[in-house]
Amino acid sequence: MASGQDLVKIAQAENGTKENGTNNVKYNTWFYGHEVDGSNYPWCAVFVSWCADKAGITTDIMPKTASAGYFAHYANQGHGEVFTNKNPEAGDLFLINYNGSDWANHVGIVASCDGSNITTIEGNSSDMVRSRTLSMSGLTFVHFNLDSSSGMTAAWTAREVPNIGRDLATKAYMAYQLYTDKSSGGYSYLWGSNSTTANGGLRKYKEFYCVAMGSYYGPDGTFIKVEFDDGKTIYCVKADEKKDSETDSKHMYHDYPFDRNVLEFIIDRTVVRNNDEFTSALNAAGINRSARIKAIWTSDSEPTYGGAGSTTAENEKEYHFIDTNEKISIHPTIFKQTPMQCDRHNGGLTVLCNDIDISSYVGDISWQNTKDTLATLFNFSVPKAGDMKYINMYKPQEGDIIRYSGGTQEDFRGVIIEVDDGDNYVNKYVAGDVGQYLNKTSDTYQFTAMRADDCIKKICGDLCIPIVMIPELPLLITQIYVDKAVSDVIADILTLCGGVHNFDFVPDGIRIYNCADMVVNPQFRISSNTELKDSIKYIGNVEHKTSIEDRKTSVKVISDTDVLTTLKDENSIAQFGFLQEVIKVGENEDAKKVAKNKLSELNNTSETYSGEIIEELNSYTRAGSVIAIGDEKYLINSSQHSIKQGVHYNKLDLERL
Incomplete structure (x- = not known):
């Protein structure tokens, strides 16, 4: 497996690489599968992911992501460590x-540390890859287990580890000459197209060391996972069985002319002929001599590769959720409706209930959606x-099933x-589109090294949901x-x-899109004979x-009894005054980290922007879209529509991009 130094070397080789335009850089092209340009594609995290990929670090060890904070989130799920109180490597x-959770403003790679400062190599720093010296103060560090293949998943069965009666652990791991008997069961693992000679002369089948072990551990071709007491884990395939010299009753180890051993590495003797094979095998496999x-x-x-690896050992979970989802339609008829005949009543407004036209007596029409809640809720009344x-x-x-059109096309389809x-004069109704069903339907999914778009396609396929649009x-x-x-x-x-994506429903199915691509320009007429x-x-x-x-x-x-730490922003105090928050923490929490994260969260000026527009009946400006106000672009976080006396009003809550 790659080391931290390998990652640094890959990154340092990119030093000086600059953007072409705004965030148009080869690392984003690699990540998104095509060239991108614009402020929605920051690439500091993408650069780290690119370097990890080039170093051979798999995504089960370090995630491929465009989100800086997700590295810490993933490490906290058992894949590494997030810390502030010691020197990084x-x-x-x-x-x-x-x-403190899953967001950060910037991420980069530590090249070295002197105890007070770090030397970095980082992307998207002044629009380029560059190296800086930064004080460790205020930084958070993330360590991944780069020397471990802990993400190899299989139906592992725990086996007994013998006591071979030796003090030195290294006596149990010895090298063995290249196994050349082509009639043996281990032949395919040593000479097949997927076999190699690794550093130190160790023979490998794909990522697995070829080893010799006793018959207790299975026949040739059995895959072996070996964990050491220093945290090192290696993965092997049994390519030779040591029967002749086995001395223990269970055949778990055997006597080699030099000493007893549980596992022998098979080596290419032509590579290590002039070396000490026993020592070179240990070094090549990265095994600590005292482990x-x-x-x-x-x-x-x-x-x-994938997940955290499943075993039947105590305290480890074995997951079996891949392809266990039942294929069943989220709704039996919602996507099987006949085409809607629009533009017939009320200046274009049409409402159908189970294909019965109720347009002439429906009232109080309104609907709303937000970027965070997915579903659109449609309200109306009937006398x-x-x-x-x-x-x-x-x-x-x-x-x-309720269907609504403001003019030339069907705008909403949902279920009451x-x-x-309770009212004396009208019945009031709420209908939700299919997004409401996805909010209320739970399931279990397991994905292993599957493209994100394919994951979404699988989910939609399982629920028979048509996909109207989805980016790469x-x-x-x-x-x-x-x-x-x-x-x-x-949503996860x-x-x-990375980026700002959203998904919502239109009558024909689900849309997945980059919000930056959904720029809208709503229009209206004062009367039918005036211009838009x-x-x-x-x-x-406003x-x-x-x-x-x-x-x-x-x-x-x-704490319960003491003040643990106080963190102030002197510049903010000078400008805004002294405004303090007191937080109580448990004994195992990092007080300085809590203070830092909380101050970062609270030491901000809040901004709210909302307004109401009029748009055509057949226009539908919805959450997740982007509008321009002057020279600024705003993301629509929520939209609240209403039809009053034939006029379409829309209240928008906005967020500056």
């Missing part, structure tokens, strides 16, 4: 403005018939999920989602891909506020 990552075997597992099937028994009005019910019949998402996903809402699974996958006007130019009821009401310029961290 070469190949560790540093984070700037880490929030001892802690545990041994075997598998009849070849392990694969109660009362004593008007000769009036033919359909009474909608729970489960009915709530009925309020080449990031390889290795994740297990247990009992998660389907919408949360898709998109978060891992830009809705944004006439935005009304509220644009900045506030320091919730800002904090100091954070004090306490």
Whole structure:
């Protein structure tokens, strides 16, 4: 496996590489599968991922991501360590403005450390790859287990480890000459197209060391996982069985002319003929001379990369969630409706309930959606018939399918999920689109080195959801989602891909898109015989506020009995005054880290921007889209639509990009 130094060497070779345009750089092209340009494609995390890939570090060890903070999040899931209170090593990552969870402003690679400062190699720093010297103060560091293949997954079976009666652990790991008997069962592992001679002359089949072991550990071709007491784990394949000289009753070890041993590395003698084979085998495999075997597992099937590795050992979980999802439609008829005949009533407005036209008596139409909640909720009312028994009005019910058009196309399709019949004159209804079903449906998914777009396609395929649009998402996903809402699974996958993505539903299916690509320009007419006007130019009821009401310029961290630390931002205090937050922590929490993260979170001026526009009945400006106000672009976080006297109003909550 690659070392931290390997990662540093790869990164340093890129020193001086510059952008062409805005974030148009070869590392982003590698990550996204095509050239990208624009402010939505920061690449500091992508650069780290690119270097890891070139160093041969697999995504189960270090994730491939465009999110700086996700490195820390992944390390905290058992793949490494996040720390602030000790010196980092070469190949560790540093984070700037880490929030303590899954976000950071910047990430780079540590090249060296002198105890007070680090030398870095980092991407997207002044629009280029460069090296800097930074003080360790205020930085967070991430260490990954680069020398471990802990992500090899198989149906591992725990085996007994013998006591061979020797003090030195190294006596148990010896080299053996190249096995050349082509009639042997180990032939394919030594001479096949996937076999190599690795450093030190060790023979390997793919990523597995070819070894000789006793019959207790299975026949030739059995895969072996060996864990040492210093945390080192190696993966092997049995290519020779040592029967003749076995002396223990279970055939777990054997006597070599020099000493007893459990495992022998098979070597290419032509490479190590003039060397001490026993020593070179240990060094080549990266085994500490004082380490001892802690545990041994075997598998009849070849392990694969992904997850944290599954075994049957105590305290380890074995996951079997791959391809276990039942293929069943999220709704039996929602995507099988006949084409809607639009533009017939109320100046273009049409509402169908189970294909029954209720346009002439429906009222109080409104709908809303937000970027965070996925689903669109559609509200309307229908008058109660009362004593008007000769009036033919359909009474909608729970489960009915509602379809709405503001003019030339179907704008909403959903299912009635709530009925309020308490009013004396009208029944009130709420319908939700298929996004509501994904919010309320949970499942379990396991992905192993699968492209992000393929993960989403699989989820949608399992639920028979048509995909209207989806961008190329080449990031390889290795994740297990247990009992998660389907919408949360898709949202997490998109978060891992970096950038600002969103997904929502239109009548024909799901859309997955980069928000920066969804720039809209809503328009309206004052009357039918006037020209279209830009809705944004006439935005009304504008509220644009900045506030320091919730800002904090100091954070004090306490325990039950003591003040542990206080962190202040002197510049903010000079400008805004002394505003302090007191936080109580447990005895095992890092008080300085808590203070740093909390101050970073609270020492900000909040901004809110909202306004109301008028747009055409057949226009639908929704959350996840981007609008331009002057020279600034804003992401629509939520939209609240209403139809009043034939006019389409839309209240927007915005976020500056």
